[in-house]
Amino acid sequence: MTERVIIGDVGEVRLRIDRNIGEVFYDKTRPVGSFLFDFEANPAREWNQIVMQIYEKGFKIRLSTKAVPKSLKPCIDFLRGKYENGEPSAMFAAIRLWENYIKCYNLNHGADIFNERSAMLCKPFHALGDCKLWELQAVKALQSALRTEESQVELWYPMSKRPYECVVGYSSFLPMIFYYLNKINEWGFIVQSCKVCDTRFLARSRHFELCGDKCRKVNEVEAKRQFEERNKDCKIEKTYENHYQYWYNRLRRLKKTNTTDDVMTEFTGAFDDFRKGAVKHKKAVKSGKMKMSEFNSWLFEQQNIVDDMVKRGGEKWVDKP
Ligand SMILES: [Zn+2]
Incomplete structure:
Protein backbone atom coordinates (compact mmCIF):
# COMPACT_ATOMS: atom_id res chain seq x y z
CA MET A 1 0.00 0.00 0.00
CA GLY A 212 10.41 -4.53 0.75
CA ASP A 213 11.80 -6.62 -2.09
CA LYS A 214 15.26 -5.07 -1.93
CA CYS A 215 15.73 -6.01 1.72
CA ARG A 216 14.12 -9.41 1.11
CA LYS A 217 16.85 -10.10 -1.44
CA VAL A 218 19.59 -8.90 0.94
CA ASN A 219 18.13 -11.10 3.65
CA GLU A 220 18.09 -14.16 1.37
CA VAL A 221 21.74 -13.67 0.44
CA GLU A 222 22.66 -13.26 4.11
CA ALA A 223 20.70 -16.39 5.09
CA LYS A 224 22.53 -18.35 2.39
CA ARG A 225 25.87 -17.02 3.60
CA GLN A 226 25.05 -18.01 7.18
CA PHE A 227 23.94 -21.45 6.02
CA GLU A 228 27.21 -21.94 4.15
CA GLU A 229 29.13 -20.69 7.17
CA ARG A 230 27.39 -23.20 9.41
CA ASN A 231 28.01 -25.89 6.83
CA LYS A 232 31.68 -24.99 6.72
CA ASP A 233 31.89 -25.08 10.55
CA CYS A 234 30.21 -28.47 10.43
CA LYS A 235 32.75 -29.76 7.91
CA ILE A 236 35.68 -28.53 10.02
CA GLU A 237 34.33 -30.23 13.14
CA LYS A 238 33.63 -33.48 11.28
CA THR A 239 37.17 -33.62 9.85
CA TYR A 240 38.65 -32.92 13.26
CA GLU A 241 36.50 -35.61 14.90
CA ASN A 242 37.73 -38.24 12.42
CA HIS A 243 41.34 -37.43 13.25
CA TYR A 244 40.62 -37.27 16.95
CA GLN A 245 39.09 -40.75 16.70
CA TYR A 246 42.28 -41.97 14.99
CA TRP A 247 44.36 -40.79 17.95
CA TYR A 248 41.87 -42.06 20.51
CA ASN A 249 41.70 -45.57 19.02
CA ARG A 250 45.48 -45.86 19.20
CA LEU A 251 45.51 -44.61 22.78
CA ARG A 252 42.92 -47.22 23.73
CA ARG A 253 44.94 -49.95 22.07
CA LEU A 254 48.07 -48.71 23.82
CA LYS A 255 46.40 -48.96 27.20
CA LYS A 256 45.63 -52.62 26.54
CA THR A 257 49.28 -53.46 25.84
CA ASN A 258 52.32 -53.85 28.08
CA THR A 259 53.51 -50.40 27.12
CA THR A 260 56.13 -48.78 29.32
CA ASP A 261 55.26 -45.64 31.21
CA ASP A 262 57.70 -43.68 29.01
CA VAL A 263 55.80 -44.45 25.83
CA MET A 264 52.50 -43.79 27.57
CA THR A 265 53.71 -40.37 28.79
CA GLU A 266 55.04 -39.48 25.34
CA PHE A 267 51.78 -40.49 23.73
CA THR A 268 49.45 -38.61 26.09
CA GLY A 269 51.68 -35.52 25.83
CA ALA A 270 51.51 -35.63 22.01
CA PHE A 271 47.76 -36.21 22.16
CA ASP A 272 47.37 -33.10 24.36
CA ASP A 273 49.44 -31.05 21.92
CA PHE A 274 47.29 -32.30 19.07
CA ARG A 275 44.07 -31.24 20.81
CA LYS A 276 45.40 -27.81 21.75
CA GLY A 277 46.74 -27.26 18.23
CA ALA A 278 43.44 -28.37 16.71
CA VAL A 279 41.43 -25.86 18.78
CA LYS A 280 43.68 -23.05 17.56
CA HIS A 281 43.62 -24.14 13.92
CA LYS A 282 39.86 -24.74 13.83
CA LYS A 283 39.37 -21.16 15.01
CA ALA A 284 41.73 -19.90 12.32
CA VAL A 285 39.90 -21.81 9.56
CA LYS A 286 36.49 -20.57 10.77
CA SER A 287 37.64 -16.96 10.73
CA GLY A 288 39.24 -17.37 7.32
CA LYS A 289 42.83 -16.94 8.54
CA MET A 290 43.74 -20.51 7.55
CA LYS A 291 42.69 -22.48 4.49
CA MET A 292 40.85 -25.78 4.89
CA SER A 293 43.58 -27.47 2.82
CA GLU A 294 46.24 -26.20 5.25
CA PHE A 295 44.22 -27.54 8.17
CA ASN A 296 43.95 -30.90 6.43
CA SER A 297 47.73 -31.03 5.84
CA TRP A 298 48.32 -30.23 9.49
CA LEU A 299 45.97 -33.02 10.57
CA PHE A 300 47.83 -35.53 8.40
CA GLU A 301 51.17 -34.36 9.77
CA GLN A 302 49.79 -35.08 13.22
CA GLN A 303 48.67 -38.49 12.08
CA ASN A 304 52.28 -39.17 11.04
CA ILE A 305 53.36 -38.45 14.62
CA VAL A 306 51.00 -41.15 15.95
CA ASP A 307 52.04 -43.59 13.26
CA ASP A 308 55.66 -42.93 14.09
CA MET A 309 55.11 -43.58 17.80
CA VAL A 310 53.22 -46.74 17.04
CA LYS A 311 56.08 -47.91 14.85
CA ARG A 312 58.68 -47.05 17.50
CA GLY A 313 56.56 -48.80 20.13
CA GLY A 314 57.31 -51.95 18.12
CA GLU A 315 56.93 -55.16 19.94
CA LYS A 316 55.63 -53.35 23.00
CA TRP A 317 52.31 -52.92 21.11
CA VAL A 318 51.24 -56.44 21.86
CA ASP A 319 47.94 -57.25 23.40
CA LYS A 320 47.97 -57.96 27.11
CA PRO A 321 47.55 -61.66 27.81
ZN1 LIG B 1 14.53 -2.70 4.70
Whole structure:
Protein backbone atom coordinates (compact mmCIF):
# COMPACT_ATOMS: atom_id res chain seq x y z
CA MET A 1 0.00 0.00 0.00
CA THR A 2 1.11 3.55 -0.68
CA GLU A 3 0.31 7.08 0.39
CA ARG A 4 0.45 10.18 -1.78
CA VAL A 5 1.27 13.61 -0.40
CA ILE A 6 0.55 16.72 -2.46
CA ILE A 7 1.36 20.25 -1.32
CA GLY A 8 -0.07 23.20 -3.17
CA ASP A 9 -2.84 25.69 -3.61
CA VAL A 10 -6.14 23.87 -3.09
CA GLY A 11 -7.39 24.48 -6.66
CA GLU A 12 -4.13 23.28 -8.18
CA VAL A 13 -4.12 20.22 -5.94
CA ARG A 14 -7.61 19.31 -7.14
CA LEU A 15 -6.46 19.63 -10.75
CA ARG A 16 -3.44 17.46 -10.00
CA ILE A 17 -5.54 14.74 -8.42
CA ASP A 18 -8.38 14.73 -10.93
CA ARG A 19 -6.66 15.52 -14.21
CA ASN A 20 -2.98 15.10 -13.43
CA ILE A 21 -2.28 18.74 -14.22
CA GLY A 22 -1.86 21.71 -11.87
CA GLU A 23 1.21 23.42 -10.48
CA VAL A 24 2.06 22.04 -7.07
CA PHE A 25 5.05 22.30 -4.72
CA TYR A 26 5.24 18.63 -3.92
CA ASP A 27 3.67 15.44 -5.22
CA LYS A 28 5.11 12.11 -4.18
CA THR A 29 3.82 8.60 -3.69
CA ARG A 30 5.61 6.65 -0.97
CA PRO A 31 5.05 3.51 1.12
CA VAL A 32 2.06 3.87 3.42
CA GLY A 33 2.97 5.45 6.77
CA SER A 34 5.94 7.46 5.42
CA PHE A 35 4.21 10.75 6.27
CA LEU A 36 4.20 9.74 9.94
CA PHE A 37 7.63 8.10 10.00
CA ASP A 38 9.43 11.04 8.35
CA PHE A 39 7.40 13.74 10.08
CA GLU A 40 9.49 16.75 11.13
CA ALA A 41 10.72 16.30 14.70
CA ASN A 42 12.17 19.32 16.37
CA PRO A 43 12.42 18.92 20.13
CA ALA A 44 14.96 21.78 20.23
CA ARG A 45 12.13 24.13 19.20
CA GLU A 46 14.02 25.86 16.38
CA TRP A 47 10.72 26.48 14.59
CA ASN A 48 9.46 28.40 17.61
CA GLN A 49 12.57 30.53 17.65
CA ILE A 50 12.05 31.40 13.98
CA VAL A 51 8.41 32.29 14.60
CA MET A 52 9.50 34.46 17.54
CA GLN A 53 12.11 36.25 15.43
CA ILE A 54 9.62 37.03 12.67
CA TYR A 55 7.08 38.13 15.31
CA GLU A 56 9.57 40.49 16.94
CA LYS A 57 11.40 41.85 13.91
CA GLY A 58 9.30 41.12 10.85
CA PHE A 59 6.45 43.50 11.54
CA LYS A 60 8.66 46.50 12.30
CA ILE A 61 10.39 46.59 8.94
CA ARG A 62 9.35 47.76 5.51
CA LEU A 63 8.64 44.70 3.47
CA SER A 64 9.85 44.83 -0.09
CA THR A 65 9.59 42.16 -2.74
CA LYS A 66 12.90 43.21 -4.24
CA ALA A 67 15.34 42.67 -1.38
CA VAL A 68 15.43 40.30 1.55
CA PRO A 69 15.31 42.33 4.77
CA LYS A 70 18.58 41.79 6.63
CA SER A 71 16.98 41.17 10.00
CA LEU A 72 14.93 38.29 8.56
CA LYS A 73 17.73 36.64 6.63
CA PRO A 74 18.40 33.89 9.22
CA CYS A 75 14.67 33.07 9.27
CA ILE A 76 14.45 32.95 5.50
CA ASP A 77 17.55 30.75 5.33
CA PHE A 78 16.03 28.38 7.87
CA LEU A 79 12.73 28.15 5.99
CA ARG A 80 14.46 27.76 2.63
CA GLY A 81 16.58 24.95 4.09
CA LYS A 82 13.43 23.16 5.28
CA TYR A 83 11.75 23.70 1.92
CA GLU A 84 14.68 22.32 -0.03
CA ASN A 85 15.17 19.41 2.35
CA GLY A 86 12.09 17.82 0.77
CA GLU A 87 10.47 16.31 3.86
CA PRO A 88 6.81 17.16 3.17
CA SER A 89 5.71 18.26 6.67
CA ALA A 90 8.67 20.63 7.07
CA MET A 91 8.20 21.82 3.49
CA PHE A 92 4.53 22.56 4.05
CA ALA A 93 5.25 24.39 7.31
CA ALA A 94 7.94 26.51 5.64
CA ILE A 95 5.61 27.56 2.82
CA ARG A 96 2.66 28.11 5.14
CA LEU A 97 4.63 30.09 7.68
CA TRP A 98 5.95 32.52 5.11
CA GLU A 99 2.53 32.85 3.47
CA ASN A 100 1.05 33.63 6.88
CA TYR A 101 3.64 36.29 7.46
CA ILE A 102 2.90 38.00 4.12
CA LYS A 103 -0.87 37.75 4.73
CA CYS A 104 -0.67 39.08 8.28
CA TYR A 105 1.81 41.84 7.52
CA ASN A 106 -0.80 44.48 6.72
CA LEU A 107 -3.48 43.28 9.15
CA ASN A 108 -4.42 44.94 12.38
CA HIS A 109 -2.70 42.97 15.16
CA GLY A 110 -1.04 41.08 12.32
CA ALA A 111 1.94 40.05 14.45
CA ASP A 112 -0.32 38.42 17.04
CA ILE A 113 -2.41 36.63 14.43
CA PHE A 114 0.80 35.40 12.74
CA ASN A 115 2.14 34.20 16.06
CA GLU A 116 -1.01 32.30 16.93
CA ARG A 117 -1.34 30.64 13.52
CA SER A 118 2.34 29.66 13.43
CA ALA A 119 2.24 28.21 16.93
CA MET A 120 -0.69 26.01 15.89
CA LEU A 121 1.13 24.92 12.74
CA CYS A 122 4.47 24.06 14.36
CA LYS A 123 3.11 22.54 17.56
CA PRO A 124 3.47 18.86 16.58
CA PHE A 125 7.15 19.40 15.70
CA HIS A 126 8.12 19.80 19.33
CA ALA A 127 5.07 18.70 21.36
CA LEU A 128 6.23 15.09 21.04
CA GLY A 129 9.52 15.58 22.84
CA ASP A 130 11.62 12.55 22.09
CA CYS A 131 8.81 10.13 21.39
CA LYS A 132 7.61 9.10 17.95
CA LEU A 133 4.42 10.21 16.29
CA TRP A 134 2.85 6.74 16.25
CA GLU A 135 3.60 5.92 19.87
CA LEU A 136 0.72 6.02 22.34
CA GLN A 137 2.58 8.55 24.48
CA ALA A 138 2.91 10.92 21.52
CA VAL A 139 -0.76 10.62 20.64
CA LYS A 140 -1.66 11.50 24.23
CA ALA A 141 0.69 14.51 24.20
CA LEU A 142 -0.81 15.77 20.94
CA GLN A 143 -4.37 15.15 22.05
CA SER A 144 -3.87 17.21 25.17
CA ALA A 145 -2.48 20.03 23.00
CA LEU A 146 -5.41 19.87 20.56
CA ARG A 147 -7.75 22.85 20.33
CA THR A 148 -11.33 22.70 19.09
CA GLU A 149 -10.53 24.54 15.86
CA GLU A 150 -7.96 21.88 15.01
CA SER A 151 -10.13 18.87 15.64
CA GLN A 152 -11.85 18.84 12.26
CA VAL A 153 -10.64 17.12 9.15
CA GLU A 154 -11.64 17.77 5.55
CA LEU A 155 -12.23 14.71 3.44
CA TRP A 156 -12.53 14.48 -0.31
CA TYR A 157 -14.26 11.17 -0.69
CA PRO A 158 -13.78 8.92 -3.74
CA MET A 159 -15.80 10.08 -6.72
CA SER A 160 -15.78 10.02 -10.52
CA LYS A 161 -12.26 9.13 -11.67
CA ARG A 162 -10.77 9.39 -8.20
CA PRO A 163 -11.05 6.00 -6.52
CA TYR A 164 -9.41 7.02 -3.26
CA GLU A 165 -10.07 9.28 -0.32
CA CYS A 166 -8.08 12.48 0.34
CA VAL A 167 -7.46 14.05 3.72
CA VAL A 168 -6.94 17.78 3.48
CA GLY A 169 -5.11 19.98 5.95
CA TYR A 170 -4.85 23.76 5.90
CA SER A 171 -3.53 25.32 9.05
CA SER A 172 -2.76 22.39 11.34
CA PHE A 173 -1.21 18.96 10.96
CA LEU A 174 -3.09 17.49 13.90
CA PRO A 175 -6.34 16.47 12.17
CA MET A 176 -4.37 14.66 9.47
CA ILE A 177 -2.13 12.92 11.99
CA PHE A 178 -5.07 11.71 14.09
CA TYR A 179 -7.01 10.65 11.03
CA TYR A 180 -4.00 8.70 9.74
CA LEU A 181 -3.33 7.01 13.08
CA ASN A 182 -6.97 6.10 13.33
CA LYS A 183 -6.92 4.55 9.86
CA ILE A 184 -3.81 2.52 10.67
CA ASN A 185 -5.59 1.20 13.70
CA GLU A 186 -8.68 0.40 11.66
CA TRP A 187 -6.64 -1.45 9.02
CA GLY A 188 -5.00 -3.45 11.80
CA PHE A 189 -1.49 -2.36 10.84
CA ILE A 190 1.42 -2.28 13.23
CA VAL A 191 4.69 -0.38 13.01
CA GLN A 192 7.69 -2.60 12.35
CA SER A 193 11.42 -1.88 11.91
CA CYS A 194 13.02 -3.64 8.96
CA LYS A 195 15.58 -6.13 10.26
CA VAL A 196 17.91 -5.36 7.34
CA CYS A 197 17.84 -1.57 6.86
CA ASP A 198 16.08 -0.49 10.08
CA THR A 199 13.51 1.54 8.11
CA ARG A 200 10.10 1.76 9.74
CA PHE A 201 7.14 0.37 7.84
CA LEU A 202 3.54 -0.68 8.39
CA ALA A 203 2.91 -4.40 8.49
CA ARG A 204 -0.11 -6.64 8.91
CA SER A 205 1.57 -8.56 11.73
CA ARG A 206 4.81 -9.02 13.67
CA HIS A 207 5.52 -11.84 11.23
CA PHE A 208 6.60 -9.32 8.55
CA GLU A 209 10.15 -8.23 9.33
CA LEU A 210 11.35 -6.83 5.99
CA CYS A 211 10.35 -3.52 4.41
CA GLY A 212 10.41 -4.53 0.75
CA ASP A 213 11.80 -6.62 -2.09
CA LYS A 214 15.26 -5.07 -1.93
CA CYS A 215 15.73 -6.01 1.72
CA ARG A 216 14.12 -9.41 1.11
CA LYS A 217 16.85 -10.10 -1.44
CA VAL A 218 19.59 -8.90 0.94
CA ASN A 219 18.13 -11.10 3.65
CA GLU A 220 18.09 -14.16 1.37
CA VAL A 221 21.74 -13.67 0.44
CA GLU A 222 22.66 -13.26 4.11
CA ALA A 223 20.70 -16.39 5.09
CA LYS A 224 22.53 -18.35 2.39
CA ARG A 225 25.87 -17.02 3.60
CA GLN A 226 25.05 -18.01 7.18
CA PHE A 227 23.94 -21.45 6.02
CA GLU A 228 27.21 -21.94 4.15
CA GLU A 229 29.13 -20.69 7.17
CA ARG A 230 27.39 -23.20 9.41
CA ASN A 231 28.01 -25.89 6.83
CA LYS A 232 31.68 -24.99 6.72
CA ASP A 233 31.89 -25.08 10.55
CA CYS A 234 30.21 -28.47 10.43
CA LYS A 235 32.75 -29.76 7.91
CA ILE A 236 35.68 -28.53 10.02
CA GLU A 237 34.33 -30.23 13.14
CA LYS A 238 33.63 -33.48 11.28
CA THR A 239 37.17 -33.62 9.85
CA TYR A 240 38.65 -32.92 13.26
CA GLU A 241 36.50 -35.61 14.90
CA ASN A 242 37.73 -38.24 12.42
CA HIS A 243 41.34 -37.43 13.25
CA TYR A 244 40.62 -37.27 16.95
CA GLN A 245 39.09 -40.75 16.70
CA TYR A 246 42.28 -41.97 14.99
CA TRP A 247 44.36 -40.79 17.95
CA TYR A 248 41.87 -42.06 20.51
CA ASN A 249 41.70 -45.57 19.02
CA ARG A 250 45.48 -45.86 19.20
CA LEU A 251 45.51 -44.61 22.78
CA ARG A 252 42.92 -47.22 23.73
CA ARG A 253 44.94 -49.95 22.07
CA LEU A 254 48.07 -48.71 23.82
CA LYS A 255 46.40 -48.96 27.20
CA LYS A 256 45.63 -52.62 26.54
CA THR A 257 49.28 -53.46 25.84
CA ASN A 258 52.32 -53.85 28.08
CA THR A 259 53.51 -50.40 27.12
CA THR A 260 56.13 -48.78 29.32
CA ASP A 261 55.26 -45.64 31.21
CA ASP A 262 57.70 -43.68 29.01
CA VAL A 263 55.80 -44.45 25.83
CA MET A 264 52.50 -43.79 27.57
CA THR A 265 53.71 -40.37 28.79
CA GLU A 266 55.04 -39.48 25.34
CA PHE A 267 51.78 -40.49 23.73
CA THR A 268 49.45 -38.61 26.09
CA GLY A 269 51.68 -35.52 25.83
CA ALA A 270 51.51 -35.63 22.01
CA PHE A 271 47.76 -36.21 22.16
CA ASP A 272 47.37 -33.10 24.36
CA ASP A 273 49.44 -31.05 21.92
CA PHE A 274 47.29 -32.30 19.07
CA ARG A 275 44.07 -31.24 20.81
CA LYS A 276 45.40 -27.81 21.75
CA GLY A 277 46.74 -27.26 18.23
CA ALA A 278 43.44 -28.37 16.71
CA VAL A 279 41.43 -25.86 18.78
CA LYS A 280 43.68 -23.05 17.56
CA HIS A 281 43.62 -24.14 13.92
CA LYS A 282 39.86 -24.74 13.83
CA LYS A 283 39.37 -21.16 15.01
CA ALA A 284 41.73 -19.90 12.32
CA VAL A 285 39.90 -21.81 9.56
CA LYS A 286 36.49 -20.57 10.77
CA SER A 287 37.64 -16.96 10.73
CA GLY A 288 39.24 -17.37 7.32
CA LYS A 289 42.83 -16.94 8.54
CA MET A 290 43.74 -20.51 7.55
CA LYS A 291 42.69 -22.48 4.49
CA MET A 292 40.85 -25.78 4.89
CA SER A 293 43.58 -27.47 2.82
CA GLU A 294 46.24 -26.20 5.25
CA PHE A 295 44.22 -27.54 8.17
CA ASN A 296 43.95 -30.90 6.43
CA SER A 297 47.73 -31.03 5.84
CA TRP A 298 48.32 -30.23 9.49
CA LEU A 299 45.97 -33.02 10.57
CA PHE A 300 47.83 -35.53 8.40
CA GLU A 301 51.17 -34.36 9.77
CA GLN A 302 49.79 -35.08 13.22
CA GLN A 303 48.67 -38.49 12.08
CA ASN A 304 52.28 -39.17 11.04
CA ILE A 305 53.36 -38.45 14.62
CA VAL A 306 51.00 -41.15 15.95
CA ASP A 307 52.04 -43.59 13.26
CA ASP A 308 55.66 -42.93 14.09
CA MET A 309 55.11 -43.58 17.80
CA VAL A 310 53.22 -46.74 17.04
CA LYS A 311 56.08 -47.91 14.85
CA ARG A 312 58.68 -47.05 17.50
CA GLY A 313 56.56 -48.80 20.13
CA GLY A 314 57.31 -51.95 18.12
CA GLU A 315 56.93 -55.16 19.94
CA LYS A 316 55.63 -53.35 23.00
CA TRP A 317 52.31 -52.92 21.11
CA VAL A 318 51.24 -56.44 21.86
CA ASP A 319 47.94 -57.25 23.40
CA LYS A 320 47.97 -57.96 27.11
CA PRO A 321 47.55 -61.66 27.81
ZN1 LIG B 1 14.53 -2.70 4.70
